[in-house]
Amino acid sequence: MIPDSSNATGSASPLLELKGVSKAFGANQALSGVDFEVDAGEVVALVGDNGAGKSTLIKAIAGVQVCDEGTFYFKGSPARITNPQEAAALGIATVYQDLALCDNLDVVANLYLGREQFARGAARATYFIDETAMEQNALKLLDSLAVTTIKDVRVQVGSLSGGQRQAVAIARSLLGDPCVVLLDEPTAALGVSQTEQVLVLIKTLRERGLGVVVISHNLENVFEVADRIIVLRLGRRAATFDVRGVSREDVVSAITGAEFGVEADNDNHMETA
Amino acid sequence: MSAEQDTRVSAGGLVGMIQDIGRKLAQGEAGTLLVLLMVAAIWTFFQFQNDRFLSPGNLTNLLLQQAAVATISIGVVLILLLGEIDLSVGAVSGLCASVMAVLVVQRGMPAVLAVVIALGLGALIGLFNGFMITRFQIPSFVVTLAGSLAWVGFQLLVLGQTGTINLNDRFIMGLTFTYFSPLMGWVVAALGLAAVLGFSLLGRSRRKAAGLRVGSMQGLLFRTGGIGIAFITMVLVANQDRGLPLVVFLVFMLALAFSYLTERTRFGRHMFAVGGNAEAARRAGIKINNVRIIVFMLGSTLAAAGGVLAASRLLAVNQSSGGSDLLLMAIAGPVIAGTSLFGGRGSVWSALLGAIVIGSIANGMNLLAFSSSVKFIVTGSVLITAVTIESITRMRRVGERT
Numbered sequence: 016m017i018p019d020s021s022n023a024t025g026s027a028s029p030l031l032e033l034k035g036v037s038k039a040f041g042a043n044q045a046l047s048g049v050d051f052e053v054d055a056g057e058v059v060a061l062v063g064d065n066g067a068g069k070s071t072l073i074k075a076i077a078g079v080q081v082c083d084e085g086t087f088y089f090k091g092s093p094a095r096i097t098n099p100q101e102a103a104a105l106g107i108a109t110v111y112q113d114l115a116l117c118d119n120l121d122v123v124a125n126l127y128l129g130r131e132q133f134a135r136g137a138a139r140a141t142y143f144i145d146e147t148a149m150e151q152n153a154l155k156l157l158d159s160l161a162v163t164t165i166k167d168v169r170v171q172v173g174s175l176s177g178g179q180r181q182a183v184a185i186a187r188s189l190l191g192d193p194c195v196v197l198l199d200e201p202t203a204a205l206g207v208s209q210t211e212q213v214l215v216l217i218k219t220l221r222e223r224g225l226g227v228v229v230i231s232h233n234l235e236n237v238f239e240v241a242d243r244i245i246v247l248r249l250g251r252r253a254a255t256f257d258v259r260g261v262s263r264e265d266v267v268s269a270i271t272g273a274e275f276g277v278e279a280d281n282d283n284h285m286e287t288a
Numbered sequence: 289m290s291a292e293q294d295t296r297v298s299a300g301g302l303v304g305m306i307q308d309i310g311r312k313l314a315q316g317e318a319g320t321l322l323v324l325l326m327v328a329a330i331w332t333f334f335q336f337q338n339d340r341f342l343s344p345g346n347l348t349n350l351l352l353q354q355a356a357v358a359t360i361s362i363g364v365v366l367i368l369l370l371g372e373i374d375l376s377v378g379a380v381s382g383l384c385a386s387v388m389a390v391l392v393v394q395r396g397m398p399a400v401l402a403v404v405i406a407l408g409l410g411a412l413i414g415l416f417n418g419f420m421i422t423r424f425q426i427p428s429f430v431v432t433l434a435g436s437l438a439w440v441g442f443q444l445l446v447l448g449q450t451g452t453i454n455l456n457d458r459f460i461m462g463l464t465f466t467y468f469s470p471l472m473g474w475v476v477a478a479l480g481l482a483a484v485l486g487f488s489l490l491g492r493s494r495r496k497a498a499g500l501r502v503g504s505m506q507g508l509l510f511r512t513g514g515i516g517i518a519f520i521t522m523v524l525v526a527n528q529d530r531g532l533p534l535v536v537f538l539v540f541m542l543a544l545a546f547s548y549l550t551e552r553t554r555f556g557r558h559m560f561a562v563g564g565n566a567e568a569a570r571r572a573g574i575k576i577n578n579v580r581i582i583v584f585m586l587g588s589t590l591a592a593a594g595g596v597l598a599a600s601r602l603l604a605v606n607q608s609s610g611g612s613d614l615l616l617m618a619i620a621g622p623v624i625a626g627t628s629l630f631g632g633r634g635s636v637w638s639a640l641l642g643a644i645v646i647g648s649i650a651n652g653m654n655l656l657a658f659s660s661s662v663k664f665i666v667t668g669s670v671l672i673t674a675v676t677i678e679s680i681t682r683m684r685r686v687g688e689r690t
Contacts, residue, residue, distance in 0.1 A: 099571075111571075113567075114568075115565065115567060115568035115571045115572075116565065116568055117560070117561050117564035117565045117568050117569070117632070118564055118565065118632075118685075119560060119563065119564035119565075119631075119632035119633050120557075120560055120561060120564055120632075124557060124560075124561075128557070128561055128568070128569070128572040128574070129558075129569075129572030129573040129574050130572075130573075131554045131557055133554070142552075142553040142555070143552055143553065144552060144553065144554060144557060147494050147495055147498045147500065148498075150495075150498075150500050151498050151499070151500065154500075167501075169501075173685060174685070
């Protein structure tokens with residue numbers, strides 16, 4: 016196990032860094048003094064039990080919930096994130112677990128929702144949405160992500176499979192040209208082959224040089240896709256692992272709070288008790 | 289499932305057309321075709337019962353009768369697209385028409401100005417509805433149901449003791465009782481058809497130039513041909529009677545304008561988004577409360593416009609203007625013609641189609657001198673059936689994903 020203070024990415028200032036983040040909901044201390052960092056071209060998995068503070072941390076980065084304490088550094092310089100617009104302006108995009116797609120709109124409309132392109136020139140005065148340009152760009156975007164499962168971008172999102180919907184949501188987050196993408200449980204409730212598609216997509220994001228943060232309960236997926244694993248437990252950063260030098264048992268015991276080896280059994284006993 | 293097939297490059301010709309229809313059926317959007325079949329069935333039935341039903345005179349009357357309902361329905365469609373409902377459109381139409389009549393007849397105000405004030409009053413009522421719904425988070429049916437009672441009260445107050453105001457203003461009469469000359473009717477139909485064909489071809493060639501998938505040419509010609517036949521038949525029939533009514537043209541242009549707003553502009557896209565998934569729309573940066581308020585304003589303004597048209601046809605307003613089954617007809621029409629009660633799906637054109645369906649049934653039953661009891665039972669049954677069909681399509685769509 017690597018101690019909290021030193022991270023695997025080395026000394027250069029990371030793309031996004033949080034220091035001493037705390038957040039309380041009434042008497043419940045959801046986060047206490049958590050540090051977090053993600054580098055460009057890196058996939059960081061954020062794992063932990065329910066209530067460990069993963070979602071709270073993600074929401075703080077996305078600007079959905081303002082944290083009580085803590086400082087943000089973006090590319091080495093201090094930054095302010097107090098609302099989603101500020102996060103977006105820094106280049107932080109979030110894909111929520113519920114995906115936030117409109118089932119009644121087609122893929123193109125969903126990708127461009129809230130930033131529809133207008134026709135250029137004189138036609139601009141008619142407020143006409145330039146569907147042709149939007150569709151062209153949508154096809155280009157999906158091609159660049161090697162999303163081959165969506166053949167028809169004019170099909171309603173409601174009729175797509177879970178993996179296809181996730182792909183739309185991820186592609187949508189990339190339209191603002193972000194540096195950091197936060198993914199909340201991207202593989203939850205997906206079948207085997209669809210999970211595989213989403214994992215491939217996450218690797219594509221890394222190859223594009225984005226910093227990717229993935230919340231996941233599924234350690235198998237985490238080990239397949241992540242470079243580093245940050246474990247939260249009871250609102251504190253419990254451990255940081257480089258995925259190449261760690262076993263699944265190590266991560267599990269960090270999540271549950273048990274020590275190595277035999278204690279894992281203890282933990283099972285504790286659960287039954 | 290259609291999404292899995294390689295449809296980016298569509299098969300041309302008849303096969304492509306059938307695939308298109310299949311895709312729309314799967315998404316529950318082939319409603320128009322079904323509704324047209326329904327109209328054909330209704331017309332055939334009534335024609336066999338009474339051969340005056342399909343006479344030019346009666347068909348022109350049908351169009352005149354339904355102009356007001358169709359106008360109100362356009363507003364209802366906008367509100368239904370948000371997944372909301374406005375139960376006050378009937379009362380608002382009655383109140384605004386009454387205010388207009390009082391201003392013209394009792395205050396001697398120029399009719400055009402009075403109509404503008406009536407529309408403004410409608411917009412104001414819509415603003416009130418939208419404000420209550422967004423600011424206090426009250427469900428729209430509660431706000432508009434309660435409001436509806438109050439507006440009826442205001443209507444009685446405005447009309448005073450006489451309770452009926454007869455209109456003989458030339459402008460207001462002219463709204464309904466002006467007809468195009470036969471030649472003019474043909475010119476309008478030809479221009480309309482040319483515009484439909486022109487814009488379809490333009491859009492198609494733009495997509496083709498951009499290297500995107502285009503629908504089959506047969507499909508386009510088939511659709512345009514259908515619209516053309518409808519236009520020609522309408523003018524042909526109308527010219528045998530009094531000619532194409534101006535009000536039909538006006539309502540058609542109104543539908544065209546709102547169809548453009550909903551289908552082609554950013555605001556329209558945001559309306560569909562709010563109706564489909566309000567939370568997603570909010571996260572996409574759409575000011576969903578503004579969208580709601582504006583749409584409720586448009587809905588009430590169109591209700592006021594419908595009230596003016598109804599007054600123009602009756603040449604009077606009275607205490608029951610905007611009452612009776614007007615509200616139900618205005619909501620039922622679009623739903624029968626495929627606009628969802630659950631938000632996010634539908635089209636402005638369903639307002640016109642629905643008005644024709646509902647109007648045909650009412651007109652036919654009147655012609656056959658059915659008793660009120662039968663008329664209510666039949667209309668109610670048609671409504672329940674339409675909503676059930678809509679609900680089943682919706683359940684199938686939701687089930688499809690998992």
